[in-house]
Amino acid sequence: MTIQEIQNEIVDEFSMFDDWMQRYEYMIELGKSLPLIEDRYKTQANIIKGCQSKVWVHAELQDDKLVFTADSDAIITKGIIAILVRAFSNQSPQAIIDADTKFIDEIGLKEHLSPTRANGLVSMIKQLKLYAVAYQTQLN
Amino acid sequence: MDIQKIRSDFPILNRKVNDHPLVYFDNAATSQTPQVVIDCIVDYYSNYNANIHRGVHSLSQEATDKYEQARETIRAHFNAKFTREIIFTSGTTDGINLVAHGFSGLLKKGDELIVSALEHHSNIVPWQMLCESTGANLKVIPMNDQGILDMQAYNELLTDRTKLVFCNHVSNALGVINPISEIIKKAHHVGAAVLVDGAQAxxxxxxxxxxxxxxxxxxxxxxxxxxxxxxxxYGKEQWLSKLPPYQGGGEMIAEVTFEKTTYADLPHKFEAGTPNICGGIAFGAAIDYMNEIGFAEIHDYEKELLDYGTSELKKIPGLKIYGETAHKAAVISFNLQGIHPYDVGSIVDKLGVAVRTGHHCAQPIMDYFKIPGTVRASFAFYNTKQEIDTLVSAVKLAQKMLS
Structure with a gap:
């Protein structure tokens, strides 16, 4: 599936809920399915700055596709990074660089998009894209 | 205290957040503004906005009078001896930096500064910078599990090398009231000066x-x-006279030539440039407003809120309060076992409850307890027990959703 198709799928899933509580509960559920980062990668260097809670992300190239693993010490943040990993993992670095993130608005998480918001959703997106740029340079 | 009447003084308390009535428990970060203070700001810009201390025209005179009246209101409130001992600043951090800057010429290598373990970063970093530039050393008064300072350790830290001691009156992260009277007395025994950060007190x-x-x-x-x-x-006149000016500019001078400038007398020596005139006048109005309600009344009512909030929150299984002592201001810093404070803050916000989460700019305290941060509910005299009930239900819901 392309990033766009995965994002549409996530938007469809979230559209089934009518209130914030159900959306948050679902986000927490999604956090449980996050492909977890190996402990040896939970280093200071892999922490995303700008988050009130800790978020670690690791990226590696498998057959020209970028695969992300992550974790967080906060449950809601873990749900947010899980949604991003689901949307961007197993894609080519170029596709990740080109992807937009409007779907965050559509699943009712717009409030988390503000750059000043303490959870650092913006920092997370930036970090995933930075990995993509780095690996794309390697591929060229 | 007529709580409904008081609440009606604060227009913001009528608004809704996320479709719920606002429950504002982030008072330790900033308090809300009563209508009289808002009116005072509007009145200034509508009727007598002018630059102060220099103009010969009537508006300037009017603004100057009001600004200086506010300084007198502040003096009276803090019971300073002289109005010239009150310096307007941009806030607590600015005041600390002003004093730290002033001491840079008075310290030498090997001098010692003492700070409490309970400080806000703003009462740590300026002193670290001062130590770096002068070669002085920074010592820390340790605290125990209740957030109480170890006064025995403090006694041992004090020597004739101690030049300055700084401590907050009330801890912003835990709400603990520090024994500043004793801290000051002991510091004076060895000839050290004391700065107290009163932002939370x-x-x-x-x-x-x-x-x-x-x-x-x-x-x-x-x-x-x-x-x-x-x-x-506030600074004792003898100290303020000794400290050099903080910033150069207009307002703070007596005479300027290219060869030499002489500085203005206190308090203007420390007030370079056009000050926050409207802010200063409104500060005076805010102090008048709080005194009209009465600090004794505020204390008793907030104590009731604190006791009620503490006992209701403690009924939640797995909830731990940090800094639970007999002497504290109306602040409750807590965590739910196994749950990140950020998660709790996010859920309660959805129910209109504003609390602070994180390390509260006091990372050393969080490191002491080995936690990433806390959820902090801080009360003001316009809060109610009913609002505390809303907080408690919101925390329970967060626990249910997050466990």
């Missing part, structure tokens, strides 16, 4: 700087019903 307590015999006391207007961007520094 002044919303709840009316400090008496002469009785405390404190050398410097700093506070912010926005924590005591005033506007942001303005605060006060």
């Amino acid at each position: 002044t919303p709840h307590i009316k400090p008496n700087v002469q009785e405390l015999d404190v050398d410097f006391y700093v506070a912010s207007a926005h924590k005591m019903c005033g506007p942001t961007g303005v605060g006060m520094l």
